[in-house]
Amino acid sequence: MSTVSTEIRRGAYFDSVVLMELQSSLKRLPEVLDVGVMMATAANKDLLNMQGLLDESAKDAQPEDLIICIKAANEAFAQTALAEVDNLLVRRRSAVDQDYLPKSLAAATKMLPDANWVLVSVPGQYATRVAREALELQKNVFLYSDNVSIEDEVSLKQQARRQSLLVMGPDCGTAIVNGIGFGFANQVRRGPVGLVGASGTGLQHVTSRIHQLGGGITHALGTGGRDLSTPVAATTALQSLDLLRRDPETKVIVLISKPPAEEVAAVMLRQARMTQKPVVVNFIGHSAPEKMTDENLHFARSLDEAAELAVGLGLAPQISRPPETPTSERVTHGSGHLRGLFSGGTLAHEVLLMLRNYLPAVYSNIPLNKAHKLPDVWTSQEHTIIDLGEDEFTVGRPHPMLDNTLRLQRLQQEADDPSVGMILLDVVLGHGAHPDPAAELAPAISAARAAAKKAGRNLEIVALVVGTDDDPQGFASQVERLQQAGARVEMSTRSLAAHVGQKLPVVGKAPEGQNVDLKVLQQPVAVLNVGLESFAASIKAQEAEALHVDWRPPAGGNDKLLSILERMKKK
Amino acid sequence: MDIDKANKEATEKMIEARAVLVGLGKAKDVIPGMRENLLLHAGPPITWERASGPMRGAITGALIFEGKVRDEDGARALVENGEIELEPCHHHQSVGPMAGVTSPSMSVYIIENETHGNRAFSNLNEGYGKVLRYGAYDSEVQERLRWMEEVMGPVLKDAIEASGGIDIKALLSEALHMGDEGHNRNKAGSILYLKALAPHIARVSKDSAVAAQVLQAIGDNALSVLNPVMAACKVMADAAHGIAGSTIVTTMARNGTDFGIRVSGLDDQWFTAPAQIPKGLYFPGYADEHANADIGDSTITETAGIGGFAMAAAPAIVTFVSGTPKDATNATMEMYEIAFSEHRAFTIPSMSFRGTPIGIDLRKVVETGITPRVNTGIAHKEAGVGQIGAGLVRPPMEIFESALVAYAEKYDI
Structure with a gap:
């Protein structure tokens, strides 16, 4: 007949590896049948x-208590074993002449001032506090x-960004920095590929594949995992x-994420385009564009393919590229909204x-998602693209391909808006269309640009001309007159979108x-390591410096005392 | 309110305080508030009923010395009926090792803080063996006390005055470079003390045999400087007391039953909890079960940044806790975690002359869960047996926690 004996240690924190070792010891x-040692x-x-190890006495134990x-x-026999617990814990600690293990990050920083x-890896409820420190x-x-809340994640990352520091995580399993793996990481050869991953095992898989290849x-x-959430x-x-864009050693970039939020994916892709380096993108579950390669972006359908593409691009001789334009400069060059x-x-x-790759949000009467539906189709806001061929505009009026009246009015309206920096127009030629659109559009373009200039603004007007040499309107003549009026003429939607991306601010604000x-x-x-001691050991095994902090929950996990300490910090 | 600013002011005062031994006098003549029916004792306030064996023994011995009783029953009667009152040394600018019992006609050292002007007092050290401070009170103890009062006291008084004052802060700085930590180990400091006094003792003694006796008593007792050192630490800590908003601990003391602390920004309120049994090495024939709970005002040394805080300076002391010299360094490293600052006068050669941790910050103690380390002697729990070992002890965590809660209430946090 066996028996279970239990001991509860209030507020006794040990990391899980220590507890596992204690449990196996x-x-x-003798005569011990089973053991459970857990927070x-x-x-x-x-x-x-x-x-079958939990008895009544342990049912009220709190998360910060240790149950044995x-x-x-x-x-x-059970009592004999319980009496051994302290000895077993001490035996582990009392390595002869052990160096001092700091108890706080502040003390650790003094001992290893070069720590960067x-x-x-402390329990979630304390993680934000440690990260903030x-x-x-x-x-x-x-x-x-x-188990770090998304609010805490946002606040930590914003603080980090203000301080020009990085916060990888929470729930970040993997990173390799300058050849040293953090957390769970493979031993990967040095080479030209830099990776950004919102997926720990994704990063492990791709880095391992790159090595294998x-x-x-x-x-x-x-x-x-939540970094690419809204x-x-x-x-x-x-x-x-x-x-990685600025890192001269990185020649190819790989972006991996679990399914990202649509608008965040768009922002990432815009930034990726501006790196001037080949970027392999694998947004797991994100609908890849039909073109697998788009300028410097290479869309991979799987982690394997991402690794293969990255290795291939790393080997390929780099085409010479225009000099880098830093983000900040672009922001100042572009100005105003797009209409x-x-x-x-x-x-x-x-x-x-296409603009999804360049602009954060474009409002429309035919938006890509409902959030960007223009509340009033007659009034544009921020970046707006209007389809004047929609029913709401054509009821009782001819289609805008035949009649420019409405478009000319709207052109004037947009040009008068001081927030506008660029206006796009399509000019569709061919049978059935307006016989000479340039005759009406060119003077309006001229007038709009002149008015803007008078107001001290630079208004760019871009015309997308669709047609052939043989069209009745005369393609060359249409283009020429539009250009003379000061319009930039584009013949493809891709080059049009790319031009917009070059000229307009990339994001709302820097x-x-x-x-x-x-x-x-x-x-x-x-490294200063707070939490799982094995992480420090693993850094040292990679021959980098690491100092383990002998961390305990602050104020013994007592909420009342903790909140007093927090309030004292604000005094 | 700027807590850090208040704490900086408090620790700076501790660091800046220049403690000088300026004289010797009868307790009733020099200690403020001392009176015929008063005994001072170590630690926070205590009653006869709650007093431990060594404390009761020391009270008995002091009352026998004063000629008021003959035995423990007599002492109990006088204390319980209120004819004799008990008050902490700390309420009278004083400190005493172990039981710390000081009676009106005992001689006490007078220490003056030349930087801030405050004074502190401490009784004379009796040496080893059967001594009053461990609760022994038999005729041998009485004889020793009388010799100290009648023979040694007058010589010491004249010698100290003739010396023009002995700078105890400078003496401590030097002793820390000679392997002392100022609490449990005062071997070097006591020799420095002897060196400072010897020529003056020789000069002021009318009888060379008496001079030899006094010199021998000081020289044989490796704790002879402990009491002036404690009073020196007391003027440092008192200088830092009473600063609004400061979370620096300015008193740590034990009466053999309770461990008590006071905090600079929390007036004279004591925060107490049952004192613990020190962990350490026992003299042959003794063990844990013979030990009294932690006792004495000597924790004033840790309060002022020496003792357990300066353990790295005194690697020899780790034998008390069967450690290695590295443990001594680690002990000091740990104390940096709860100290507000680092001392400028007290430095540790083996740590590249880094200053000792100074200014126990209540906030850090509660946050890190690290309580101050105290190096201490261990008293037998029965009166009169004396010291049975030495080791390490820590104050109970709850007194720091309740002080933090009181702080939050007082300052509306």
């Missing part, structure tokens, strides 16, 4: 219950802990992408699709904070 003691979280209590349950042949990263000490953070990587920067808005991914006045519905739709200093990738990695 206890199991080896008393609800999930762990369920587990102990299923093993021992099932033994009889009570005496803090690895955080790390940021306050000017350290970059690899946040392995999960004979390639190598510069850095693999994790972001945490609230987090790819804060870390954008910082990482920008770092598109289309007569062709499909043209308007395709331009909307992100706060300076770019993260490239030093973070180039300096030797030195």
Whole structure:
């Protein structure tokens, strides 16, 4: 007949590896049948219950309490085993002449002043606090802990961005910085591919495949699985992408994410285009465009393919590219909102699709998603593209391909809006269309530009001309007159969209904070480790500096005291 | 309110305080508030009923010395009926090691803080073996106390005055470079003290045999400087007390039953909880079960940034806790985690002359869960047996927690 003896240690925190070792040591003691040593979280209590180890006394234990349950042949053996717990814990600690293990990040920083990263793997409820402390000490953070709220994630990442620091995570399993793997990482050859991943195992898979294929990587920067969600808005991914853009060692970039939010994916792709480096994109589950290669972007349908593309691009001789234009410069060059006045519905739709890669939001009467539906089709807002061929405009009026009246009015209206910097028009030639659109449009374009100039603004008007040499309107003459009126003429939607992307501000406003200093990738990695001790050991095994912090829950996990301490900090 | 600013002011005062031994006098003549029916004792306030064996023994011994009783029953009667009152040394600018019992006609050292002007007092050290501070009170103890009062006291008084004052802060700085930590190990400091006094003792003694006895008593007792050191630490801590908003601990003391602390920004309120049994090495024949709970005002040394906080300076002391020299360094490293600042006068050679951790910050203690380390002697729980070992002890965490809660209430946080 076996018996279970239980001991509850209030507020005794140990990392899970220590507890596993304790558990296996206890199991080896005589007549001990089964052992459960766990922090008393609800999930762990369920587990102990299923093993038949949870007795009444342990049911009220709180998550910060340690439960030690021992099932033994009889009570005496169980008690003997319980009495061994302290000895077993001490034996582990008392390595002769052990160096001091700091108890706080502040003390650790003094002991290893060169530390540039803090690895955080403490239980979720404490993780934000530790990560914030790390940021306050000017350290970059690899946040392995999960169970961090999205609000805390947003606030940590915004703070990091203001301080030009990186927060990888929460729930970031993998990163490789300057050859040193954080958390779970493979031993990957150095090479030209830099990766940004919002997926830990995704990063592991792609980096391993790159290695298997004979390639190598510069850095693999994790972001945490929620980075490309709407609230987090790819804060870390954008910082990482920008770092890899500036990193001279990185020749090819790979972007991996679990399904990203649509508008965040669009922002990422816009930034990716501006890196001037080949970027392999694998947004798992995201509808890839029909073209697998679009300028410098290469869309992969799978992690394997991402690795293959990256290795191939890394080997390919690099075509010489125009000099880099830093993001900030683009922001100042472009100005004003975009307005598109289309007569062709499909043209308007395709331009909307293409602009998704360049502009954060374009309002329309035919928007790509409902959020960007123009509330009043007669009044544009921010970036707007109107399909004037829609029913709401054609009731009681001829189609705009035949009659420019409405378009000319609207052109005037848009040109008068001081926030507008660019107007797009389509000019569709051919049988059945207006016999001489340039005759009406060119003077209006001229007038609009002149009025804007008088008001001290630069208004660019771009005309997308659709037609052939043999069209009755005379293609060359139409183009010539539009150009003479000051319009830029484009013949393809792709080049039109690319031009818009070049000229208009990339995002609404420049992100706060300076770019993260490239030093973070180039300096030797030195780590302060808070949480799982094995992470520090693994960094040391890779011959980088690491100092483990002998962390305990602050104020013993006492909420009342913690909240007093928090309030005192604000005093 | 700027807590850090208040704490900086408090720790700066501790660091800046220049403690000088300026004289010797009878307790009733020099200690403020001392009176015929008063005994001072170590630690927070205590009653006879709650007093431990060594504390009761020391009270008994002091009352026998004062000629008021003959035995423990007599002492109990006087204390319980209120004819004799008990008050903490700390309420009278004083400190005493172990039981710390100081009676009106005992001689006490007078320490003056030349930077801020405040004074502190401490009784004379009796040496080892059967001594009052461990609760022994038999005739041997009484004889020793009388010799100290009648023979050693007058010589010391004249010698200290003749010296023009002995700078205890400078003495401590030097002793820390000679392997002392100022609490449990005062071997070097006591020799420096002897060196400072010797020529003056020789000069002021009318009888060379007496001079030899006094010199021998000081020289044989490796704790002879402990009491002036404690009073020196007391003037430093008192200088830092009473600063609005400061979370710096300015008193740590034990009466053998309770461990108590006071905090600079929390007036004179004590925060107490049962004192713990030190962990350490016992003299042959003794073990944990013979040990009294932690006792004495000597934790004033840790409060002022030496003792357990300066453990790295005194690697020899780790033998008390069967450690290695690295453990001594680690002990000091740990104390940096709860200290507000680093001392400028007290430095540790083996740590590249880094200053000792100074200014125990209540906030850091509660946040990190690290309580101050105290190096201490261990008293037998029965009166009169004396010291049975030495080791390490820590205050109970709850007194820091309740002080933090009181702070939040007082300052409306």
